[in-house]
Amino acid sequence: MLPDFKFMFSLFLRRLHYFLIVALAVAAVGLTVAYTLPPSYSARATLLVESPQIPDDMAESTVRAGTDEVLQIIAQRIQTRAKMLEMAREFDVYSDRPNISADDIVNDMRSRIGIDLPRRRDAASFVYVSFRSDSGRMSAEVTNELVTRILDENRRLRTSVTGQTLEFFKQEVARLDREMSVQGAKILEFKRNNQGALPDSLDFRRSRQASVQERVLQMERELSALRDRRARLTDLYERTGEVVTDAEDLTPEESRLQELRNQLASALVLYSDQNPRVKALRAQAEAAEKIVMEQRRRKGEGTEALSAYEIQLADLDAQMEYILEEKASLVEELTALEKSIDETPENAIALGTLERDYENLQVQYQQATRDLAAARTGDQIEAQSRGQRIAVVEQATVPRAPTSPPRKKIAAAGVAGGIGLGAAFVVLIEMLNRSIRRPADLTNRLGITPFVSIPYIRTRRQALTRRSIIITALIFVTVGIPVGLYLVHLLYLPMDLLIEKGLEKTGLSDIVEQIRSAF
Secondary structure, eight states, X not given: OOOOHHHHHHHHHHTHHHHHHHHHHHHHHHHHHHHHXXXXXXXXXXXXXXXXXXXXXXOOOSOOOOHHHHHHHHHHHXXXXXXXXXXXXXXXXXXXXXXXXXXXXXXXXXHHEEEEOXXXXXXXXXXXEEEEESSHHHHHHHHHHHHHHHHHHHHHHHHHHHHHHHHHHHHHHHHHHHHHHHHHHHHHHHHHHTGGGOGGGHHHHHHHHHHHHHHHHHHHHHHHHHHHHHHHHHHHHHHHSOOOOOGGGSOHHHHHHHHHHHHHHHHHHHSOTTOHHHHHHHHHHHHHHHHHHHHHHHHTTTSOOOOHHHHHHHHHHHHHHHHXXXXXXXXXXXXXXXXXXXXXXXXXXXXXXXXXXXXXXXXXXXHHHHHHHHHHHHHHHHHTTOSSEEEEEEOOOOOSSOOBOOHXXXXXHHHHHHHHHHHHHHHHHHHHOOSOOSHHHHHHHHOOOOSOOOOOOOOHHHHHHHHHHHHHHHHIIIIIHHHHHHHIIIIIOOHHHHHHHHHHHHTOHHHHHHHHHHO
């Protein structure tokens, strides 16, 4: 069933006064607000984030933060509470509002400041800085002050980062140098305390051990030979009463005596004591013995001379004593060598640990030294402003015309909103009205077909009264509402502050601020 547009239009005309009252009231509010809001000026400065002047593959700054991160940090730092209050006092932003609280100043200053960061990474990094104020000159001055603070904060941030990095690596290099000195002293002390049991001399000590062992065995053989010789000498002396001495140690008389004794001994083997030859040899031997005894007596200067047996025995004893002393010394050395060789593996592990720690420290020290050189280079780059920097492309100038509020848009929105709300109000009234207004309603609801329908006829007085009420209401909403709002704006509170306070009380201020930031 198609709607009866003629009937609906007649209903709208019947409720036209409601539509006009609502539409004119809303439009009046919109128009009044549009033309009573104070003008707002916004000066804008343009900044450019320049790339480093020195290629990164040759030398790079130690500031690793990205452009967006740096700009966000700077934006937060220049909008701290203390700096907002300082800037408000410096430029006397709230001279017309002496009783405003510090919290309101901070919040309002932050809402007036606009810092548009670059959104595309592949595009040029332009930054737009602006400040809203009811004075064009103040807007430009504050914007330029914000630009100055952004440049100073960027320089301070980058030099601070590079300075802290440089100081850190200086301390790190000094710390590692001290630790290397301490570790080197530990290694030196360990080597000094274990000088004879270090792994680098193990081959020499093993070779020395084998040599000493061979020497000890040789001495044992020599000692055994000397003992056998002494035993034979003693046995010979006990059997014959004589000993054989070396010819090179005997005088001619002693050699003659020895020769005669040998001949006598040989003759006694063949002949008896009564043999003339034996007797002659014995007489010659006795004569030679007297001569030798006389020589020994003279040589000994009155002291009793030692026999050849005693001399040889003393010589053998002296040789054995020397060999025993030398052997004892070698055995002691061998014991020390065995001990040092046994201690070498443990010392090698301990020394290896110390040396590995030293090598690790040395690697860290070399890396820290390279990092220190890079930090010095990065610090010089930032000190000379050769790294990434922010340059001013265009300073803020005094705007010639206010940038807000958009009065035409607000007025158009008020008129459009009034028309929409007026129409919605009429529709709502008709939806809530369940009365019978035409014959078709009577037929649909009661099933009765009327013969004729007579509309409600007002008297002349009723018509005049109704018309007067409608005209009065229209005049009130058309004239009274704007006049009332204007008086409130002049006598009580400016319209912008009134709207702001209303938004804060209703909790819509944050939503409005988010919408404003998004656009």
